[in-house]
Structures are given as C-alpha cells and as structure tokens.
Amino acid sequence: xxxxxxxxxxxxxxxxxxxxxxxxxxxxxxxxxxxxxxxxxxxxxxxxxxxxxxxxxxxxxxxxxxxxxxxxxxxxxxxxxxxxxxxxxxxxxxxxxxxxxxxxxxxxxxxxxxxxxx
Numbered sequence: 114x115x116x117x118x119x120x121x122x123x124x125x126x127x128x129x130x131x132x133x134x135x136x137x138x139x140x141x142x143x144x145x146x147x148x149x150x151x152x153x154x155x156x157x158x159x160x161x162x163x164x165x166x167x168x169x170x171x172x173x174x175x176x177x178x179x180x181x182x183x184x185x186x187x188x189x190x191x192x193x194x195x196x197x198x199x200x201x202x203x204x205x206x207x208x209x210x211x212x213x214x215x216x217x218x219x220x221x222x223x224x225x226x227x228x229x230x231x
Contacts, residue, residue: 140164141209143184148202
C-alpha cells in the first residue's frame with residue numbers, strides 16, 4: 114500500500130512513543146472572545162496557543178499577532194487593539210474542554226486601556 118511520505122498510522126512502539134511525546138508537550142488552544150453589550154453577543158477576536166511559559170495569539174483577521182507570558186496576560190495587550198466601544202469584556206475561552214464549569218478569565222472593559230486610531 115502506498116502512503117504519502119511521512120503520513121501513516123502509528124505502527125511501532127516508537128511511533129506510539131512519538132505520538133505520546135507530541136500529545137504530552139502539545140500547547141493548549143484558546144480563543145480570545147469579545148463580549149458585546151452585557152452578554153448580548155460574542156465574537157471570536159483571535160485564537161492562540163498556550164505553551165509552558167508563553168502564549169501566542171493571532172487575530173482572526175490576520176492583522177495582529179502577539180506573544181505574552183500567558184493566555185490571561187494576552188488579554189491586557191489584546192484589549193488595546195479591540196475596536197468597537199460596544200465590547201464590554203474580553204474572555205479567554207479554553208478549547209480543550211478543561212474547566213467547563215469555571216468561568217473564563219475576563220478583563221472588564223473599564224480595566225483595559227483602549228487605544229483607537231485617530
């Protein structure tokens with residue numbers, strides 16, 4: 114059977130070991146979600162990867178990227194680029210299913226430093 118180069122299911126003990134290593138060291142995926150109004154609507158502003166000791170995020174528009182020490186600290190920096198005044202809060206929403214009963218990390222609008230282009 115011909116398979117594309119480098120793509121095959123794990124067959125050996127070492128293949129399974131590599132998969133385990135990759136899964137163990139994989140970053141957590143999160144979204145930065147804007148809350149519009151008082152829980153009126155929501156919009157994903159960016160997606161990120163949280164590594165041990167840093168987090169990287171990209172805006173959904175593709176025009177803004179940043180690295181910070183954690184997903185939660187991304188909010189403070191990301192809030193600077195948030196546009197509409199209707200955005201009340203920014204949330205970190207973890208996409209790996211952890212903490213479904215815990216509220217997401219939130220930065221209220223008043224706590225952000227909003228800079229708007231002139």
